[in-house]
Amino acid sequence: MISLKKKTENKIVSSEKNQAKHIIAKAVMIFLGIFILLYILSFLVMILWTLNSSLKGDRLFTKEPFGLLDFNDIRWENYSIAFNKLTNSKFFESLNDYVYFDYWKMFLNSFLFAAGTAGMGIFMNFLVAYPMGRYDFPGKKFLFNMAILLMVIPVVGNMSSSLYVRRVLGIYDNMFLHIITASGGFGMNFMLIYGAVKSVSGSYVDAAKIDGAGDFTIMTRISLPMVFPLMFCLFMIGFTGHWNDYSTILVYLPSSPNLAYGLHLFRSTATTGDGITDPQVLAAYILVAIPSTIFWCVGQSFVLENYTVGGLKE
């Protein structure tokens, strides 16, 4: 029998251990809070520094790169100069001439590429996810396992082959053809939409069938509206990603520079001279960042609440 004294001692030790655990947990949370504060500051300092420096004259920036700007000499013209300098030219063999891409042309290319690629991608994902999630048919399990394998199998070094195939098919450097051929129906977005289609209650479908609805009507009037919020969320994420994608343009669509690729070319020019000052270069960075920031501000609450990822299983 354990004496009363022993029981009390055990209780005190247990209570002290519990207190210690809570104290350690609090200490970890405080550490995380400090880490987050430093992380937020690191971004804010950099972005504020960029904004501050973009409004300086070149001499002041060279002398005091981290000093506050001179409020009596704010160089708003840095932005107009950067806007005009964000121009690229490409030689088109078909025209035997150079074509110039200013900010607005590159903006249009960015919009077409981002909206087209993201939209086509989501559409293709839905085309695959809907029948897979809604019906049971021969070959479904094979396709699903293939979808998982395609996500997991690493493919290294097929860029050269991809370029070769696109040149042979005549798709290379054509934005419209690239958009309709580049987006596959599988991948992470397929898994997410598949899960959403599966979660649509069968009772809605049964009720629609009783009313005489066919497969296409059920898809467009019942399932699609229900999974549309997730699809829009994925579209927003894809749009932002493709808006900022310069490597795909550089590799596959060099004649349709978007803002990100245009900035890459601008940066190359700026480092080799051409009378562009460092504050003007920073102003160009801000000009390229503005459109995507606005798009994100419009759609961000939607994305933040709806984006979640599960496991690689049915």
Place this chain on the structure above:
Amino acid sequence: MEEKVIGNQIKKKFPWKERIFIWALLAYPLIQLAIFYFYVNISAFTLAFKELNVDMSYKWVGFDNFVKVWADFVAPNSQLMTAFFNSIIKWLISFTIRTPMVFLLSYYVYKRMPGALFFRIVAMLPTIISSFVISLIFKSFMSNLPKLLATYGVQMPNVMAIENSQYHFGVSVIYAIWLSWNTAAIVYPNRMNSIDGSLIESAQLEGCSLLQELWYIIIPMLIPTFTTYTVLGVSGIFSDSGPLFALWSYRVAPEASNIGYFIFNKTTNTGGGDPTLWYSYVAALGLMTSVISVPLTFGVKKILEKADPMND
């Protein structure tokens, strides 16, 4: 699927209209997959065994390209070997640092602790503003930072300068980790929100501390999502070039390079000659690294799925 009774058997009848509808939806995606995935990868496979002729046609050369890749790999001061090990080291460092921090940070956000909302917004900045623009801003900032520190008597080299290439690998790893917290800010907290609140409440009633709640309840529920991201990360070890191109364009020092950047550079950089001349070499290199990364990816997937407590 309709059921039809024939005698004492129930036969399942698959309506033809439904079947046509299903395969009509799947037709184009499967054609796209066949051409732009399977054909491209089969083409990459065969390209590895070919060489470009002067007349721009390809001729069969057997394993010559693989021999060239291997010779470059084992050569003294091999850039390819450096790139190979840089890819692995970069992933290992990133995984080791990020894994515990991602769980802790996402738990912090889930608990709506002070600053969690700002963290969510800031962590998404590289996605919003463009990681490319962020990298250019980062480069400008870091290039000028030594001047600021010098005024306080602190000597710091310009780690972004081409001549200080010994710092480039470290900078690229730190930079990649610094930009990669969006899963901690968005994905994991959203997943945590789907956990049944009554589980958390009963744990709290039992006197569970925050860390115990995280370890015994939250993390087991996150394993499937963690598995997804880890498996995808492992599969991209040799294809991910990281921020190298954004930070240094085509002037990345060999000691900072990785396989993903090496391939990208050879395939697109016209400054080093005609990129098409490198297609076969790169295809062979890709196949050789795939031989390593495919079993590695499936191995990691198997281990993590075994570790998933939901699979017990």
